[in-house]
Amino acid sequence: MKVLIWGARGSVPCFSKRKNHFGTNTPCVEVKFSKTERIILDAGTGLVSMGNSIFEKSNLSTEPFNIFLSHFHWDHIQGLPFFKPVFQKEVSINIYGKEEIDKVFSSQMITPFYPVPFGNLPAKINAVHVDSSISLFSAKITPFQLNHPQGCIGYRIEHNGKILVYATDTEPDEGKLDKILIDHSKGADLLIMDSNNTPEEAAFRKGWGHSTYIDCVNIANKADVKRLILFHHDPFHDDSVVFEKEAKAKRLFRNSFAAFEDMQIDV
Template structure:
């Protein structure tokens, strides 16, 4: 008998700012942000192209999935969210169909991606990639990918960032990195878009103590993320965009603190896949 198909969320990169290939950080993971949502219809949706996207690309090649369409949503263009793209193997396959979404005009998105893949920074020019790459601007309306719907929204971050509310037929996931709470209108919007979500993936880069000397850097703490979950009836919280200075033990102790206030808190850990719905 056919098992009912489920969507699957997988963390390929969870570290903020820079990769951390250090032994005391590898249980949680050293690659920079990349999260995949594979819908029940097998659509490949990818959120950010940090170094985690490299292993995702290898997996897509191994499974022969390049031609079925890859939808890459970029939260913003800070280095840690795009630096894996030049090493994402599907861009070198002519059968790949890749759509890149960002809040910028398509020409501007292309310009930024071309800048990191051009002389003297990289030997292959973005303009000459074999894959068929389409670039789209996200507006404040729904984007449909197969059976999934994605609603982009603004976050508070230097030079801006975009969050995403993703609804599949089975569940709702809110992806909100990189974000510093403190702008009332943006915070309210995040709360209302997180209403009844099954999962919130939140920027918890700083411990509440360390945040005191990092105001204005564009990142948040578990305390505010817990607050969103409690006020918006969110099912589960994933701590995400881990500070590169924090060891596995440090992030675990933040998890313990967060769980005292919101039991359904977990650490987004590289390589972890969650079936949803």
């Protein structure tokens, strides 16, 4: 699998005049299984960059896009209305996630919030409720529950003997949901996990549904993960905060890396 990070920030796209190594866009991760086979994890503003890149390279294929949503909070869906392929009538897009997909987008992309109603977009958009393992291309994709307000889905993706786990927007619960996350991360070659909060912030952000780098390292160790990607950076953390988070995580788990926009990882 080839993994490409299009957006690694959480909550809201950020812009800073200071140097910003980690990027500004909200979650979007592309996973390629071959030249033409790929899935997309989340539709944050990183999806807009991905769509632009496809058009710049005249790379629009007839294969449907397959987008797996973790949940419907703004930072995970905001790129969809500005994803250029939605305006192409020859394009098909399958959106996987919780069962209310149609209802959510139909009530989000509506006057006065957006000029084109969801149902009138030229692309053929198909909502798929995913509540158990599915096979797509030659991959097996298994959804599982995370701990986040209004719920969130993680995905375990198995392909050619390799395992990738995407677990954004989750907070430790020291119980059932931690066990679900550990079980689904078992033996993963790559774990991409929410690391939004510093330990100091976590103390007054209980119930916000996010983790720290220490939580990520705990899961990675317990699940025997090979590589850890710290993801969903707080939009107000500048480079120094994220680099410090990465350095501290490396001391506890050597194969820790902070996600940045345009990061490419072979799994």
